[in-house]
Amino acid sequence: MATLEVEASNQPIPKETTLDIPENDSELQITDQEIKINYSQRAQWLRAAVLGASDGLVSTASLMMGVGAIKQDVKSMIITGFAGMVAGACSMAIGEFVSVYSQYDIEVSQMKRQHKASDDGKESLDEGEKEDLPSPLKAAGASALAFVVGALVPLLSASFIKGYKVRLGVVVAISSLALIVFGVLGGVLGRAPVKKSCLRVLIGGWLAMAITFGLTKLIGLAGI
Template structure:
């Protein structure tokens, strides 16, 4: 009887350990997914604010739609490339550090790091190529909002108004998504992103206008 009770207790402990391990893996996977989503939202916000500010800056001295679109497109491509390269370098550095730590823990003796890591280790490592692609894609998604909103409107003042209006709406949406992922106050986070975007567009427009008036 005592043996059966010991076996039952042992099985219960094993089941509890398995359940705790599964719960921990779920939490880790959710945390990693949330981090990726939040990084994507931040990248999209960066693309939107940067491109909208460029369009507003050019619009301060040039009223033709072609100049605004070409500048916005160049800013989108340059920003996406910059984001991708920066994220690739950053994540690759993190990858090297984690690989070195795993090899120290496993006391690996082979030189080829791929041969010294098992499949579970590889799955947990960050992927620099995926990170670079996600950063570039999110930047482009955000940049397309002001770029497309300025593409089909001929009237100069209406064009600027539409860019500001649609960019503001998108900033509120991105700020709200970021607040949900970061579990922060929705209204405060959205307004913070919106005001930051307005400041960036306003400062860029104002300084470029001053340069234009100075004849530089």
């Protein structure tokens, strides 16, 4: 008995271990909620919406500036801008639907191959797996809506101004301000330098409007 007691006393004493136990259930609930949210996917959607709105603004403003180079009446600018908004939104929606549907088919095929290679051998997808897949309809709707939101900026800014030169200046000024906002949002969501993002978007929008205005003006002067 004495020998056993000596051996037991010579054994290393385990260090005390501490467990971080939450004081209440709120910490566990927050953790579970954060796990369920796909922040990366959310950021991609928001960034795509910002880019779609920027595209709608630049495209519509450039069209309106192009028509304004040869026609001074407000009706021609508004009709051209509205037609460009509708055509652009439809084009964005169809293109996004086709693109996302292709991605959807690829991911579904990949998941089915993984299931066949695993032990379960099932070919159908679970509800949780289907929820993680991209939705072509949602992507198409989001792209069209973002384009329309961007296109409304130059349309609304020119609708109530009768003076030709003032109207062109207001369209450029309001569009530039909106481009700066889109640049800030794109930089924040894309984790890029905000100043560089604003400059890229702003200079790109100015170039698009200036080139469209200049080339259309040349065509008008040539009498074509």
